[in-house]
Amino acid sequence: MVRKWAACLAAVLLFVTVGPSARAAAVSARAYALVEQTTGRVIAGAxxxxxxxMASTTKIMTGLLACESGELDKTFTVPPEALTVEGSSMGLxxxxxxxxxxxxxxxxxxxxxxAANSIAMLLGGSVEGFAAQMNAKARALHLNDTHFANPSGLGADGHYTTALDLARLGAYAMKNPDFAQIVGTRRATVSYNGIANARTLINHNRLLGSYDGEIGIKTGFTKKSGRCLVSCARRGGVTLVLATLNDPDDWRDHAALLDQGFSELQARPLLAAPVERRVRVxxxxxxxxxxRCDPAVSAALRAExxxxxxxxxxxxGKVEAPVRAGQKIGELRFTLDGAEIAHGDLLAVAAVAKAPPRPNPFVSFFRGVGAFFARLFGQKNQKSVASRA
Structure with missing residues (x-):
């Protein structure tokens, strides 16, 4: 009887346990991860x-590297060999x-x-060379379960990611202003074979304009991968990024999971009053x-x-003069379970000028001695002149 009750209790606890690894029954994705953008911490997932x-969500990395290249406004010539590729096209x-x-x-x-192949050849010399750059960036971002074989997401051996890596890549990419502006655009016109604004581009992300707060980022589909989607939404100072892989009902799942995240997290103040300290100059x-650090520091947190x-x-321990008013001297670091969730700058309240140079005591001494003897010899010379007169 005791064992029977223990088994029932264990079943109940298993049923009600929730957390980042728990699968929501309503989510149809093979895998998903919902993260808070600023920190990348997991809010929910399975x-x-x-x-x-990951199909064309691969292009998040391709676009990110292009945006970080510093050459966005440089004009290139489209390599003809870049166009011998199957699948979706912008009509180059x-x-x-x-x-x-x-x-x-x-x-x-x-x-x-x-476009993916063109970017790869123009920036990496070849598809393979650019894939190497993509993998180097993945390593730099600690995306240890991600590997790229091409810039487009077409099926290939050794081309894979995880829901968590993909969500964190999306969170990082959305911090790039050029990238965020592009993926948040629903319709754009660009040149077509030398004719300005003759090519119209439509964003495939249906959540833009239909989900409150949606600001990006990328869709994807192949028969092997199924429907893949990374989305980013912002409400009330909280920004969430969600990645789903092999999700036949991704639009609905993203709306539901983002709603869940926004219901749990709020931008909560971390300081009740300004924090002030003094530093030696x-x-x-x-x-x-x-x-001082003003109290306008917040983080996306659950109430508990x-x-x-x-x-x-x-x-x-000290700072050297001169100090400007508003100069950053230090910072406050806020952590949750050892992970940084926010920081606030400690700024100088007032300016401190550099002190005037202090006279060297040895120089002053010898100057004094020199002045003494100058006066002494001057007096003697005056007496000699007076006696001769």
Missing amino acids: DMGERLP QPDESITLRALVYGLLLESGND TDGARDTVAV ETGQVAMQVRLP
Whole structure:
């Protein structure tokens, strides 16, 4: 009897346990991960670490590298060999002149495989060379379960990611202003074979304009991968990124999971009052300077997490004059379970000028001695002149 009750209790506990690894019954995705954008911390997910194909969500990395290249407004010539690729296209013509920015619009709105190959060849020398750059960036971002074989997402051996890696890649990419602007655009016009604004591009992300707060980012589909989607939405100071892999009902799942995230998280203030400290100033007109962090520091938290946030004060032992008013001297670091969730700058309240140079005591001494003897010999010379007179 006791064993029977214990078994029933265990079943109940298993049923009600929720957390990042728990699968919501209503979600049809093979794997998903919902993360908070600023920190990348997991809000919800299931099978987040399973390596799966990701179709055209691959183009998030391709577009990110293009946006980070510093050449968005440079004009390139489309390599004809880049256009011999199957699948979706932005309609590039061989040898047409076009800016890299326009290629990225075609890549991320129309999901053009021709744009993906063109970007790869122009920035990486070849598809393989650019894939190497993509993998280097993945390693730099600690996306350890992600590997790219091409810039478009067409099926290939060794081309995979996980829901968690993909969500965190999306969160990182959305911090790039050019990338965020492009994926948040519903319709754009770019040049067509030398004719300005003759090519119209339509964003495939249906959540733009239909889900409250949606600001990006990328769709994907192949027969092998199924429907893949990464979306980003912002409400009330909270930004969430959701990645689903092999999800036949991705539009509905994204709306439901994002709603769940926004119901749990709010932008909550971390300081009830300004934090002030004093720092020693060397070579200054004053010995110390006051520094302050205003209380407008917040983080996306659940209600029960507010009391679990720890604060660390990071200040140097001293600062050298001159100090400008508003100069950053240190910072406050806020952590939850050891992971940083926010920080606030400690700024100088007032300026401290550099102190005037102090006279060297040895120089002053010898100057005094010199002045004494100068006066002494001057007096003697006056007496000699007077006696001769």
